[in-house]
Amino acid sequence: xxxxxxxxxxxxxxxxxxxxxxxxxxxxxxxxxxxxxxxxxxxxxxxxxxxxxxxxxxxxxxxxxxxxxxxxxxxxxxxxxxxxxxxxxxxxxxxxxxxxxxxxxxxxxxxxxxxxxxxxxxxxxxxxxx
Amino acid sequence: xxxxxxxxxxxxxxxxxxxxxxxxxxxxxxxxxxxxxxxxxxxxxxxxxxxxxxxxxxxxxxxxxxxxxxxxxxxxxxxxxxxxxxxxxxxxxxxxxxxxxxxxxxxxxxxxxxxxxxxxxxxxxxxxxxxxxxxxxxxxxxxxxxxxxxxxxxxxxxxxxxxxxxxxxxxxxxxxxxxxxxxxxxxx
Numbered sequence: 570x571x572x573x574x575x576x577x578x579x580x581x582x583x584x585x586x587x588x589x590x591x592x593x594x595x596x597x598x599x600x601x602x603x604x605x606x607x608x609x610x611x612x613x614x615x616x617x618x619x620x621x622x623x624x625x626x627x628x629x630x631x632x633x634x635x636x637x638x639x640x641x642x643x644x645x646x647x648x649x650x651x652x653x654x655x656x657x658x659x660x661x662x663x664x665x666x667x668x669x670x671x672x673x674x675x676x677x678x679x680x681x682x683x684x685x686x687x688x689x690x691x692x693x694x695x696x697x698x699x
Numbered sequence: 700x701x702x703x704x705x706x707x708x709x710x711x712x713x714x715x716x717x718x719x720x721x722x723x724x725x726x727x728x729x730x731x732x733x734x735x736x737x738x739x740x741x742x743x744x745x746x747x748x749x750x751x752x753x754x755x756x757x758x759x760x761x762x763x764x765x766x767x768x769x770x771x772x773x774x775x776x777x778x779x780x781x782x783x784x785x786x787x788x789x790x791x792x793x794x795x796x797x798x799x800x801x802x803x804x805x806x807x808x809x810x811x812x813x814x815x816x817x818x819x820x821x822x823x824x825x826x827x828x829x830x831x832x833x834x835x836x837x838x839x840x841x842x843x844x845x846x847x848x849x850x851x852x853x854x855x856x857x858x859x860x861x862x863x864x865x866x867x868x869x870x871x872x873x874x875x876x877x878x879x880x881x882x883x884x885x886x887x
Contacts, residue, residue, distance in 0.1 A: 605772075610842040611831040613869070615876040616820060622883055623817070629884075659770050660785050664792045666824035668765075670772045 601674040604648040604655040608639050609668050620665045621647060624658075649674060701867075703874035704809075706881040711811040713875070720804045722864065726826045727801045733763055733829065734790045734797075750788040757782065762832035766793065766825055796821040816879050823872040830865040834858065 606617070614636055621632035625648060638645035648658050655671045662669035704713040715723070736752065746753065757779060758764040767786055769778035800822035803809050811819060836842050846869075848862035 610836050610839045611828055612824065613873055613876060615873060615880060616824060619820070619876050619880055619883070622880075656770065656781065656785075660789055663766075663768060663770075663789055664796075665821055666766070666828055668768055669770075670768075671770055672772065 601649050602652045602655040603646040603672050603674050604650075604658045604662070605644050605670050605672055606635075606639050606647050606662065607668040607670065608643045612667060614640060616665075617667065620662070620667060624661060624665070701871065704811075704871070704878040705874075706878040706885070709810055710813075711816045711875070711878045711882060713809040713811075713871075714807060715804070715809060717807070719867075720807075723826075723868075724801055724804050726830075726864070726868070727797045727804075727822060730766075730822075730825050730829050731794050731797050731801075733760070734766065734794050736787055736790050747787075750785075750791075751783060752787045753783050755779075755782050755786050762829045765828050765832055793821070793825055797825065813879075813882060816875060816882070820872060820875055820879060823868055823875065827865065827868050827872065830861060830868065834861055834865060836865075 617639065618629070618632045618636045621627045621635055622629060625632075627635070635645050635647050648655060650658075652671070659669045659671050701716060701719050702714040704711055736755075743751075743753075757769065757775065758767055767782070767789060769775065770781045770785075771778045796818040799815065799818040803811065803815065803819070809819075831842075834841075834845055836845060845862045845865055848859055849866060851863055854860045854863055
């Protein structure tokens with residue numbers, strides 16, 4: 570996964586607004602997306618952890634940590650990737666019966682700790698420029 | 700009385716009484732019938748072949764919508780577009796798992812491979828999601844309230860009967876998933 574937007578130099582300075590539109594459209598497919606799992610009162614905690622371990626290949630401790638985050642915070646970002654990748658994961662999660670959605674990583678409306686600082690920085694930079 | 704699933708030399712095994720198998724079979728059949736895609740006479744055969752369904756709409760039944768949720772939280776248009784591309788195959792995946800589980804209900808003793816166990820866990824989960832919608836389980840408090848219903852002699856109305864059925868399928872899925880987690884550990 571390339572993070573051409575997210576990994577750009579500090580956007581605070583030296584940003585030429587004239588190039589912004591074309592840069593955005595060129596790199597839009599590379600903007601990372603998140604796979605979000607939402608809490609619901611039906612899915613078993615053990616099952617959610619099993620799905621994270623067996624589907625994503627996560628360790629038991631990582632799977633349990635993400636599962637607890639879903640349970641306690643109401644949602645958790647459990648994977649990142651291109652739009653196509655996270656959409657494929659979302660369909661698989663729906664197959665398992667988990668409540669999954671996809672969202673642009675730079676949308677940053679949740680303040681979720683799993684979100685990488687890099688993509689968060691991208692969102693902020695764009696906001697300031699706009 | 701059913702026995703909890705366990706992981707051992709034969710794989711994952713469980714035991715169900717005939718009445719319990721009959722109950723599970725009818726629950727599974729109900730969910731399958733909810734998931735059967737509507738047949739459109741106007742459907743383009745090529746589109747159908749590759750799984751496209753341009754006539755698909757967001758489900759109006761809450762339980763069906765929970766089984767086939769929107770892929771984006773705040774973008775119904777994009778979610779519908781995605782649904783057109785993927786919903787048919789998602790329905791087929793779910794129906795496949797439900798049918799596989801139903802086939803295993805022909806015998807008292809249920810012996811599952813890793814794949815069979817995965818199908819069972821998906822099928823039980825979908826059955827529980829549908830029951831939970833019918834029971835109006837919206838939050839953890841509702842779930843706890845339903846969970847208190849454990850005594851079959853109290854089953855006086857449809858709701859209490861559904862609650863007992865929900866609790867039975869919850870118990871069964873939990874024991875299955877525990878056995879599946881053990882089998883993951885054993886392979887690791």
